[in-house]
Amino acid sequence: MSAHHDSARPAPDKVLTDIVDYVLDAEPLSELAYQTAHYCLLDTLGCGLEALEYPACTKLLGPIVPGTTVPNGARVPGTQFQLDPIQAAFNIGAMIRWLDFNDTWLAAEWGHPSDNLGGILATADWLSRQAIANARAPLTMREVLTGMIRAHEIQGVIALENSFNRVGLDHVVLVKVASTAVVGQLLGLTRAELINAVSLAWVDGQSLRTYRHAPNAGSRKSWAAGDATSRAVRLALIARTGEMGYPTVLSAKTWGFYDALFKGQPLKFSRGYGSYVMENVLFKISYPAEFHAQTAVEAAMQIHRHLAQLGVGVEAIERITVRTHEACVRIIDKHGPLANPADRDHCIQYMVAVPLLFGRLTAADYEDGVASDPRIDALRARIHCVEDPQFTRDYLDPEKRSIANALTVRLTDGRELAEVVVEYPLGHRRRRTDGIPLLIEKFRRNLARRFPQKQQRVIAEVSLEQSRLERTPVHEYLDLFVI
Numbered sequence: 001m002s003a004h005h006d007s008a009r010p011a012p013d014k015v016l017t018d019i020v021d022y023v024l025d026a027e028p029l030s031e032l033a034y035q036t037a038h039y040c041l042l043d044t045l046g047c048g049l050e051a052l053e054y055p056a057c058t059k060l061l062g063p064i065v066p067g068t069t070v071p072n073g074a075r076v077p078g079t080q081f082q083l084d085p086i087q088a089a090f091n092i093g094a095m096i097r098w099l100d101f102n103d104t105w106l107a108a109e110w111g112h113p114s115d116n117l118g119g120i121l122a123t124a125d126w127l128s129r130q131a132i133a134n135a136r137a138p139l140t141m142r143e144v145l146t147g148m149i150r151a152h153e154i155q156g157v158i159a160l161e162n163s164f165n166r167v168g169l170d171h172v173v174l175v176k177v178a179s180t181a182v183v184g185q186l187l188g189l190t191r192a193e194l195i196n197a198v199s200l201a202w203v204d205g206q207s208l209r210t211y212r213h214a215p216n217a218g219s220r221k222s223w224a225a226g227d228a229t230s231r232a233v234r235l236a237l238i239a240r241t242g243e244m245g246y247p248t249v250l251s252a253k254t255w256g257f258y259d260a261l262f263k264g265q266p267l268k269f270s271r272g273y274g275s276y277v278m279e280n281v282l283f284k285i286s287y288p289a290e291f292h293a294q295t296a297v298e299a300a301m302q303i304h305r306h307l308a309q310l311g312v313g314v315e316a317i318e319r320i321t322v323r324t325h326e327a328c329v330r331i332i333d334k335h336g337p338l339a340n341p342a343d344r345d346h347c348i349q350y351m352v353a354v355p356l357l358f359g360r361l362t363a364a365d366y367e368d369g370v371a372s373d374p375r376i377d378a379l380r381a382r383i384h385c386v387e388d389p390q391f392t393r394d395y396l397d398p399e400k401r402s403i404a405n406a407l408t409v410r411l412t413d414g415r416e417l418a419e420v421v422v423e424y425p426l427g428h429r430r431r432r433t434d435g436i437p438l439l440i441e442k443f444r445r446n447l448a449r450r451f452p453q454k455q456q457r458v459i460a461e462v463s464l465e466q467s468r469l470e471r472t473p474v475h476e477y478l479d480l481f482v483i
Contacts, residue, residue, distance in 0.1 A: 012195050012247040015267055016202075019154055019177070020194040022273040023185040029149050033275035037145040037152075038466045040103055043283055043439055044114040045481070046446030047102045048095030049078045050363065053449060056341075057098040060223060061091045072129035074122040077481035078450045085119075085126040089179075089233045093118025093226025099363045100222070100345050103427075104282045104291035105152075106395065106403060109159035110327070111171035113281060115225035116151035119179035119233045120144060121478070123186050128475040139186070141477055142470035147182045149278045154178035156277030160398075161268040165331075169261065170207040172228035177201045179232030187240055196245025200235040202257050203249045214334060217343040270398075280401060283427030285438050288363045292328040293351045295422035296405035300355040302420050303409055307356075314356050314375065316411050320383045322348065323406040323419075325391040333385040341366035349380040352407070394423070401428070440464065450483060 051057045062081050063070075074088035075081070081091060093115060096102050103114045121144060128138035155174040164173055180201040184194045207228070211220040239245065250257045251266065258266055287297045307313070322328075334347040344350045344366045353376045355361045364370065394402040406421040424430045426438065443463070447456045459480045463469055469477070 010248050012199070012245075013250045015250055016195050016198050016247070018273065019181050019198055020191055022154070023150050023181045023194070024191060029146065029275045030279065033149045033278040034145055034470075035466065036278050036281065037148045038469065039283070039436060039439055040114055040148060040152075040278070040281065041117070041141075041145065041469075042443040042463055043285075044096050044102050044117050045077055046443040047097075047099060048092060049446045049450045050101065051095045051098035052078050054098060054363075056219060057094060057222070060094055063087060072126070072133050074125040074129070075475075075478040075482060077478065078483055080482060083122075085122045086230050086233045086237070088122035088126070089119040090223075090226045090230035091118075092122055093229040094223040095226075097225045098222045099288045100290060101284050101288040101363070104284060105156045105159060105277060106282065106291060106327070106401065107156070107160045108163040108396075109165060109171050109174070110291070111155060111159060111174055112225065113152035113155045113178070113277060114148070115172070115175045116155065116179045116182065116229055117148060118226055119183045119229035120147040120151060120186070121474070122230075123183045123233055123236075124474045125478045127186060128473055132475065138473040138475055140470060141472050141474055143186070144474060145470065147186060149275055150185075150273075151178040151182045152277040152281060153273050153275060154181060156281075157269065157271060157273055158267065161270050164262075165209055167261065167263055168208055168210075170209045170212065170224060172224045173206045175225050175228040176204065176206075176232050176235075179229040180235050183233050184236040184239060187236055189236065189240055193239050193242070195247070196243065197236045197239035199245035199247065199249040200239060200243075201232060203246050204231065204235070206261065211342075212331075212346060214336070214343070217346060218340060219342050221342055221346075280429050282401075282403070282425065282429075283435060283439055285427045285435050285442060287351075287361045288345065288366075289351045289361060290332050290346050290348075291425070292325070292332055292403060293348045293405070294425035294427070295403055296322060296324070296328075296348055296352050296407065297355055297361055298422045298425065299405055299407040299420040300352045301359065303407060303417070304356050304359045306417065307409075308359075312411065314379055316413070317356075317379065317382060317409055318412045319410045320352065320356075320379075321408045321410075322352065322383060322385045323388045323391065323408070323421075324348075324385050325395040325404060326387050327392075327395060328405070329385050329387050335381070338371065341368075341371075344371060347380075348385065349383040350376065352383055353379040403428070451481075455480070455483075 073082040076091045124139045131138045155178040184197040210216045332348045338344045391404045394400045402423045404423040408419045409417040
């Protein structure tokens with residue numbers, strides 16, 4: 001018995017052509033998207049600067065081979081590194097994601113669309129320096145913002161209806177796909193070359209989520225996006241050579257992504273590509289916490305203040321009930337030992353216990369020095385999550401996109417405090433008016449971590465005025481961040 005296979009080259013999967021046609025589309029994007037992308041850029045760069053205070057992050061940075069120099073290479077903000085665009089993308093991407101403090105998108109799949117900035121910024125900077133060296137016009141930061149909007153949209157729209165985590169894959173697959181498309185466009189790939197590039201991103205080996213979950217939670221989750229966005233630059237450059245692609249990488253029977261990795265199910269889409277994701281992205285403004293816990297942390301801060309007014313300490317707490325949504329229960333509801341900072345910042349009990357005890361939650365609170373306080377684990381044992389189906393529905397509702405948590409405290413003397421409910425975190429679109437001034441404060445605070453006052457002022461003057469920032473050549477802007 002023999003099997004016959006049709007070897008005729010098929011037309012590309014529509015998912016590929018839709019992505020490519022979107023990044024090549026000259027239609028203008030919304031001004032709201034550009035305004036939001038401007039704030040997103042500032043916040044994302046600031047998160048990277050804060051990460052430079054952590055040796056666990058900085059040990060991964062720099063060239064792959066120590067001492068390597070790259071003429072006209074891409075700058076890594078907050079450092080003196082000037083690297084090839086692939087390694088620069090990894091450096092920037094790892095910095096951005098290290099502290100789990102950059103933006104978030106929650107849907108059937110969750111993720112952090114500003115993770116794509118590693119590849120976008122490194123490629124745009126490298127191209128600008130190459131252009132100047134050859135007496136051509138450089139790219140401007142407006143083009144970086146455009147790339148950010150498009151990468152956010154690709155990652156976020158695919159995430160709306162498609163859960164990669166349910167088949168064990170990490171969301172950075174979408175960073176790789178989105179970054180490849182946008183970087184390929186910056187590199188000037190033709191439509192056919194871009195289709196090839198995006199197919200290469202899908203055919204690539206995809207990361208397992210095991211590094212985000214017990215018992216294997218670990219620091220790879222902090223550099224996985226840097227790996228994905230740098231891999232995207234590599235694949236786009238490969239496609240630029242004329243290397244072939246794989247047109248039915250998704251839909252091919254047996255060997256395609258759907259059959260091999262997605263339980264035979266095709267990707268589903270509820271909307272086309274535009275600027276919806278950037279307009280509605282969630283900023284982490286106050287707390288470096290996994291986003292499903294942001295509102296729980298806000299509620300815990302309120303309860304901390306209320307307990308102080310009552311003259312009651314946490315030792316008087318008998319039980320805390322967290323009424324929450326299904327995604328929170330599935331991802332960050334953890335009991336038992338927590339092995340490292342990556343484990344702790346994905347545990348809602350830890351992220352509630354610390355603010356109840358200390359009235360704060362910072363990146364340093366996930367480190368061993370704080371975590372060794374026995375009161376934290378004692379309090380964690382008294383915190384229990386229950387799913388509220390309405391919270392889950394509101395979480396998935398595209399008109400609401402809430403991330404609600406509600407905390408109820410019962411004291412050992414029998415009293416039960418009034419439930420504290422927070423539906424929308426401070427970085428939500430519905431709370432933009434309150435959030436943006438604090439986001440700018442966060443950016444200034446992060447500049448101060450790394451630069452002397454004069455350099456802080458120069459960076460802020462260019463960064464905070466959107467029109468001026470957009471006109472600035474990419475290489476000139478990145479030069480401001482050299483320390």
